Amino acid sequence: MGQPLPVTLRMGAYVAKQKLLGRKRFPMVLMLEPTLKCNLTCTGCGKIRQDEELMGLMLSYEECMASVEECGAPAVSIAGGEPLVHPEIDRIVAGCIARKKLTMLCTNGILIERAFKKMQPSPYFTFIFHLDGLREHHDLMVERHGVFDKVIAGIKRAKELGFRVATNTTLFKSSPVDDTAELFRYLMGLGVDGVIVSPAFSYEEVDPAHDIFMSRDEAIAHFRQIHEQAGPNIRYYHTPQYIDFLRGERFYMCTPWGNPLRDPGGWKGPCYLLTDQRYDTFEEMIDSTRWEEYGYGRNPRCAKCMAHVGYEASTVVHAGIVDSMRMMSQNLLS
Numbered sequence: 001m002g003q004p005l006p007v008t009l010r011m012g013a014y015v016a017k018q019k020l021l022g023r024k025r026f027p028m029v030l031m032l033e034p035t036l037k038c039n040l041t042c043t044g045c046g047k048i049r050q051d052e053e054l055m056g057l058m059l060s061y062e063e064c065m066a067s068v069e070e071c072g073a074p075a076v077s078i079a080g081g082e083p084l085v086h087p088e089i090d091r092i093v094a095g096c097i098a099r100k101k102l103t104m105l106c107t108n109g110i111l112i113e114r115a116f117k118k119m120q121p122s123p124y125f126t127f128i129f130h131l132d133g134l135r136e137h138h139d140l141m142v143e144r145h146g147v148f149d150k151v152i153a154g155i156k157r158a159k160e161l162g163f164r165v166a167t168n169t170t171l172f173k174s175s176p177v178d179d180t181a182e183l184f185r186y187l188m189g190l191g192v193d194g195v196i197v198s199p200a201f202s203y204e205e206v207d208p209a210h211d212i213f214m215s216r217d218e219a220i221a222h223f224r225q226i227h228e229q230a231g232p233n234i235r236y237y238h239t240p241q242y243i244d245f246l247r248g249e250r251f252y253m254c255t256p257w258g259n260p261l262r263d264p265g266g267w268k269g270p271c272y273l274l275t276d277q278r279y280d281t282f283e284e285m286i287d288s289t290r291w292e293e294y295g296y297g298r299n300p301r302c303a304k305c306m307a308h309v310g311y312e313a314s315t316v317v318h319a320g321i322v323d324s325m326r327m328m329s330q331n332l333l334s
Contacts, residue, residue, distance in 0.1 A: 003102065004123035004124075006123065007102050007123060007124060008328070010074055010100065010102075011074050011075070011102065012328070014074040015028075015316060015317075025257045025286055025291075026257070026258075027071050027072065027073035027257060027258060027259070027260050027282075028073055028074070028075065028255075028258040028259065028312075028313045028316060029073055029075040029076070029077050029258070029259045029309075029312075029313070030067065030068060030071045030073040030075070030076045030077070030101075030259075030260060030262065031077050031079055031259050031260065031261040031262070031272050031309065032059075032064060032067060032068070032076055032077065032078050032079070032092075032261075032262055032263075033059075033078075033079050033080050033081055033083075033261065033262070033263035033264075034058055034059040034064055034078065034080070034081075034083060034086045034088075034089065034092060034263075034264075035057075035058045035059070035080055035081045035082075035083070035085060035086045035264070036054055036055050036057075036080060036081040036263060036264065037055060037056075037058075037080070037081050037082065037085050038080060038081045038082045038085070038108075054263065054264050054265045057264035057265075058086060058264060059262075059263070059264050060088065061088045061091045061092055061095065064092045064095065065092075065095045065099075067262040067282075068095070068096060068099060068101065069099075070281065070282045070283075071260060071262070071282050073101075073260075074101060074102060075101060075102035075103070075104070076096045076101045076102070076103050076104070077104045077106060077128075077259075078092065078093065078096070078103070078104065078105045078106065079106040080106070082107065082108055082110070082111070083105055083106065083107060084105075084107055084110075084111040084112070084114060084115055085111065089105075089115070089118075090115070090118035090119055093105060093119055093125065094119075096124075097122050097124045097125055100124060101124065102124055102126075103122075103124055103125045103126070104125075104126045104127075104128050104166070105125070105126070105127055105128065106128045106130065106168060107127060107128070107129060107130065108129075108130045108142065108147065108151070109129050109130070109147070109150050109151035109154040109155075110147065110150060112127070112129075112150075112154035112157070112158070113154075113157075115127075116157065116158070116161060119163075121161060121162040121163045121164070123164075125163070125164065126163075126164040126165065126166050126193070127154075127158050127163055127164070127165050127166070128165075128166045128167065128168050128196065128237075129151050129154060129155055129165065129166075129167045129168070130142075130151070130167075130168050130170075131148070131151055131167045131168070131169055131183065131187075132169055132170055132172075132175065133169070133175060133176065133179045133180055133183055134148070134179050134182060134183050134186070135148040135149065136179075137174075137175065137176060137179050138151070141170075141172070152190070155167075155187075155190055155192060156190060159190065159191050159192075164193050165191075165192050165193055166192065166193055166194040166195065166196060166237045167187055167192055167194075167195050167196065168195075168196040168197075168198075169183070169184075169195060169196065169197045169198075170197075170198060170199075170200045171197065171198065171199045171200060171214070171219065171222055171223065171226075172200050172212045172213065172214070173211065173212050173213065173214050173218070174212060175222070177222065177225045177226050177229060178229065180197075180226045180230075181225075181226050181229035181230040181231075184197075184226075184230040184234045185230060185231065185233075185234070188233060188234060188235065192235070193235060193237070194235045194236060194237030195234060195235065195236055195237060196236075196237045196238065196308060197223070197226075197236070197238075197246070198246075198306065198307050198308045198309075199214055199219035199222075199223070199246075199304075199306045199307070200212065200213055200214070201213075201273045201304075201305055201307050202301075202304045202305070213304060214304065215303075215304055216303070216304055216306060219246070219304070219306055220246065220247065220248035220306075223246045223247060224247050224248070227243070227246070227247060238308065238312060239312060239315045239316065239319075239323075239326075239327050239330075240323075240326045240327065240330055241315035241319065241323055241326070241327075242308060242311060242312050242315050245306070245311055245315065246306060252311050252314040252315065252318065253295050253296060253314065254271075254294075254295050254296065254302070254305065254310035254311055254314060255310065255311070255313040255314040255317055256270050256271035256272075256289075256291070256294060256295075256310055257271075257286060257289075257291070258310075258312070258313025258314070258316075258317070259271070259272050259309040259310070259312075259313060260272075260282060260285065260286075262282075265278045266278040266279055266280055267279040267280070267281065267282050267284070267285040268285075269285045269288070269289045270289045270290075270291065270293075270294045271294070271309070271310060272307075272309040272310070273305065273307060273309065273310070274294070274301060274302075277289070
């Protein structure tokens with residue numbers, strides 16, 4: 001999935017500046033969670049099963065904008081919880097766009113009509129709809145009948161209104177290869193701008209009896225089949241190198257500080273998926289986290305992780321000239 005040229009140039013200039021300044025750790029995407037409340041109870045979600053004391057709290061518009069400024073990342077992914085339950089979500093989105101941040105709002109689609117009444121299309125803004133498969137599989141994973149149809153209706157309406165639209169698919173052991181490949185082809189037919197795909201993280205909060213999470217080898221084999229069956233015409237909302245990584249053709253260590261998380265509890269460390277400590281400031285999180293204790297081969301909780309929130313930034317940070325040209329070509333031509 002390509003980005004509009006001004007967005008591509010701003011992102012590229014930011015990364016180049018950080019490298020020229022010799023900064024070892026810098027954020028790429030602020031993961032902003034104004035609320036952890038959600039209107040679904042998805043089977044594989046650890047978010048709704050952790051931080052119970054925070055479920056009733058929300059970040060204000062002012063707190064969200066202060067976090068955007070404090071972090072300084074060129075992109076903001078507004079997640080949760082379900083962001084559309086937040087009463088100020090339209091102001092939060094508008095505030096990010098006004099700061100020329102690449103802004104992505106992740107949603108399960110249930111309240112999308114509410115968003116259409118308050119938000120306007122922008123080259124800096126993308127709706128990202130959660131969609132784990134075709135009708136039967138998706139409704140099973142979100143534990144509610146009819147959600148798939150609501151998401152598809154929302155995608156169609158968003159495109160009619162001129163919004164940029166992407167989808168986010170999480171892969172579990174039970175994700176049918178044929179179903180997922182067909183989903184991606186179907187989404188291309190709807191005009192979806194890009195698809196995000198990532199193996200599910202093995203949340204400790206999810207009952208292990210469900211046995212839904214894959215090992216690395218299983219995830220690689222699973223994605224390879226999906227990638228090949230889906231065909232060459234899928235617009236992935238990823239760097240080409242991340243797709244190589246999912247296919248097992250490249251190895252990266254994760255870059256947990258690349259996608260820092262701010263939620264009502266503060267700045268979460270060490271990463272979007274693990275909660276070992278919370279900090280009052282972004283700087284404190286960066287300076288105080290013992291980064292050497294985390295990552296593949298260092299921490300057993302990281303052993304299965306191939307999540308884009310940990311590895312997408314790695315593909316950018318470690319990109320050489322050839323990789324940079326591949327990314328630029330994808331952005332400009334897709």
